[in-house]
Amino acid sequence: MITTKQRAYLRSLANKIEPIFQLGKGGIEAPFLSQIEAALEKRExxxxxxxxxxxxxxxxxxxxxxxxxxxxxxxxxxxxIVLYKKSKNNPKIELPR
Known part of the structure; x- marks a missing residue:
């Protein structure tokens, strides 16, 4: 669970990035989730x-x-939608305390 301060910091980072996925009529299925999970591991x-x-x-x-x-x-x-997940292998984003 992230704090309000951490959420504000992540929102400021997300302000500069463009959407890399589109959720369309295919909905949320296993291949879509695996792509999102891989992108979160890489980008956080x-x-x-x-x-x-x-x-x-x-x-x-x-x-x-x-x-x-x-x-x-x-x-x-x-x-x-903006999503965050700390990378297991190489974390890049340092959250404020």
Whole structure:
């Protein structure tokens, strides 16, 4: 669980990045989750875009992905989702205490 201060720091980092995944009509399935998990291991923080044809609310999608992967939902704003998970092999982001 991350603190409010850590969440604010991660939001400031996420402000500069572009979405690398789009959640569309395919929904949240195993191949999509494995791609997200690999990207989180490599980058630690990613941004996703939820398309209108997905049939899911962005908050609902964030909750489903976080529960499936054990990551933290940093922010949901509009149709964008920001996710964070500390890398097991090479952590890059140093969170404030």
């Amino acid at each position: 923080i990613i941004k996703l875009s939820v398309l209108d044809n997905s049939g899911m609310d962005p908050r609902e999608a964030s909750d489903m992905i976080c529960s499936a992967l054990g990551c933290e939902g940093v922010q949901v704003i509009g149709s964008k």
